[in-house]
Amino acid sequence: MKILVSDPLTPEGVTLLQQHARVDQVNGLNEAELVAIIGSYDALVVRSGTRVTAPVIDAGKKLKVIGRAGVGVDNIDVNRATERGIIVINAPEGNTISTAEHTIAMLTSLARNIPEAHSTLKAGRWERNRFMGVELNKKMLGIVGLGRVGGEVAKRARAMGMSVIAYDPYIDSEQVEKVGAAPVPLEELFRSADFITLHLPYNKSLHHLIGAAEIAMMKPGVRLINCARGGLIDENALYQALVEGKVAGAALDVFESEPPLENPLLGLPGVVVTPHLGASTMEAQVNVAVQVAEQVVFALRGEPVVSAVNVPVMLPEVLAEVKPFLPLMRLLGSFYMQIFGGQIKEIELYYGGAIAEHPVAPLTTTCLIGLLSFILNEQVNFVNAPHIARSRGIRVREAVSKNIENFTNLVVLTVKAGKETHTLGGTLFNRTDMRIVRIGDYRIEVVPSKFMIVATYIDKPGVIGRVGTFLGNNNINIAGMQVGRRSIGGEAVMVLQVDEPISPVLLAQLEQLEGILTTRFVQLHNEK
Numbered sequence: 001m002k003i004l005v006s007d008p009l010t011p012e013g014v015t016l017l018q019q020h021a022r023v024d025q026v027n028g029l030n031e032a033e034l035v036a037i038i039g040s041y042d043a044l045v046v047r048s049g050t051r052v053t054a055p056v057i058d059a060g061k062k063l064k065v066i067g068r069a070g071v072g073v074d075n076i077d078v079n080r081a082t083e084r085g086i087i088v089i090n091a092p093e094g095n096t097i098s099t100a101e102h103t104i105a106m107l108t109s110l111a112r113n114i115p116e117a118h119s120t121l122k123a124g125r126w127e128r129n130r131f132m133g134v135e136l137n138k139k140m141l142g143i144v145g146l147g148r149v150g151g152e153v154a155k156r157a158r159a160m161g162m163s164v165i166a167y168d169p170y171i172d173s174e175q176v177e178k179v180g181a182a183p184v185p186l187e188e189l190f191r192s193a194d195f196i197t198l199h200l201p202y203n204k205s206l207h208h209l210i211g212a213a214e215i216a217m218m219k220p221g222v223r224l225i226n227c228a229r230g231g232l233i234d235e236n237a238l239y240q241a242l243v244e245g246k247v248a249g250a251a252l253d254v255f256e257s258e259p260p261l262e263n264p265l266l267g268l269p270g271v272v273v274t275p276h277l278g279a280s281t282m283e284a285q286v287n288v289a290v291q292v293a294e295q296v297v298f299a300l301r302g303e304p305v306v307s308a309v310n311v312p313v314m315l316p317e318v319l320a321e322v323k324p325f326l327p328l329m330r331l332l333g334s335f336y337m338q339i340f341g342g343q344i345k346e347i348e349l350y351y352g353g354a355i356a357e358h359p360v361a362p363l364t365t366t367c368l369i370g371l372l373s374f375i376l377n378e379q380v381n382f383v384n385a386p387h388i389a390r391s392r393g394i395r396v397r398e399a400v401s402k403n404i405e406n407f408t409n410l411v412v413l414t415v416k417a418g419k420e421t422h423t424l425g426g427t428l429f430n431r432t433d434m435r436i437v438r439i440g441d442y443r444i445e446v447v448p449s450k451f452m453i454v455a456t457y458i459d460k461p462g463v464i465g466r467v468g469t470f471l472g473n474n475n476i477n478i479a480g481m482q483v484g485r486r487s488i489g490g491e492a493v494m495v496l497q498v499d500e501p502i503s504p505v506l507l508a509q510l511e512q513l514e515g516i517l518t519t520r521f522v523q524l525h526n527e528k
Helices: 011-018 032-042 054-059 078-085 096-112 112-121 147-159 173-178 186-192 212-217 237-246 282-301 316-339 361-375 387-391 462-473 504-511
Strands: 002-006 022-026 044-045 067-068 087-090 140-144 163-167 195-198 220-226 247-252 271-273 344-353 397-403 409-417 422-431 433-439 442-446 451-458 478-485 493-500 515-521
Touching: 002 011, 002 032, 011 022, 011 282, 032 054, 044 282, 054 078, 067 282, 067 433, 078 087, 087 282, 096 147, 096 220, 096 247, 096 271, 096 282, 140 147, 140 186, 140 220, 140 387, 147 163, 147 195, 163 186, 186 212, 195 493, 212 237, 237 247, 316 433, 316 515, 344 361, 361 387, 361 397, 433 493, 442 493, 451 462, 451 504, 462 478, 462 493, 462 504, 504 515
Parallel strands: 002 022, 002 044, 044 067, 067 087, 140 163, 140 195, 195 220, 220 247, 247 271, 344 397
Antiparallel strands: 344 409, 409 422, 422 433, 433 442, 442 478, 451 493, 451 515, 478 493
């Protein structure tokens, strides 16, 4: 076997690869140069400096795996690799410790004014009285997002005598407590913490998670740390709070726009800044090189890998049997999270009828992909979905029965989240036509579409009409609607297919209509 390493890789990673294959190293090749030589290689390992485009992938007639020594895969055409059956691997855990340690360094620097004290002394000024700090011992640290990095930060903060509280809407309270943190609602965290640190992915729903309203909830003199992603904090609101003294200090490794050379936060005292250094350690670079090298070797051997970012090819005979059901399974997972959400403890999947005659493990994994993709800002796939579920303490059970009534095939997803249990059911007509046939306790027949509004309401005259009028007045076109109820005049559910997204503001206004109990907006991506 032959492996091409394009871009510098640490000696540790290269040595590991050389133990299993011939390794050729090149640097700075452009697309045409890669196309010219890639045809004889079984694997390609790159960093951010090499673009692995569709022409490169197509020229790699023997390629089985592409490894990215780092987290992001923006420089790789993952879709084309998937079409070619090539596994794309990254190293998502390689910088966990480095980022956690950087967070602690920012925390202590902020508490003791170290950067400013350093600068004044280097400038020839001895100003001890100006830099009065605070102890971390017995202070409360609030961690928003308790994934890999957040968990490591919690361990280190407790070792320094801090009390740790944490908020993560997708991690069970038992898992939070395992790292020594107390699970609390987000607003309670804002009101209680002396220091607040963010460890979340960035997406549109988390844009400006901390803004003026959230800062107003916080203790006077709170200090904020962000070594996660720019955009999580409203920088204008933070600037104002620092100027007014509501926030005593902030430590920022990331910014909404980078480099932030014109950012006014850089001119404020009490603001510690670094140029996106969370993963910038020698050890992290070694870790990502070794991790990607190990996974590339596993992939070449045909062994399971845990950091693939696309879907590896199934055996043809298995794929032929289960492929018609895969979109339904992903749909159920994604739809569930968007209407129920919660901190998942246990998942049970019941397969009834014709679907029970097929291997159900790929179906269960696809449902996990739908569930977890909504939670995580990283690609979840057939390889890593079960691993992610186990790491989050999620128990998964399956049950099958070939004998059912009313349907040719039926899937029932039951999820225990916190103290609540919710159910969602789906079926497939003619192996292509998906339907959601149960939402909670309601029987219904929903035709899935890209944009849907799901509302519970009191089943009485006029409620549905008010919903239609409200949406029409706001230029939202209704393409279809289905309803389900348990009894006349009781609670019911309606699902409306609409032609465009509905904003959170409009959704909240819709929920205020007489007779409406709850509203959710659902957007599906590539489930069909």
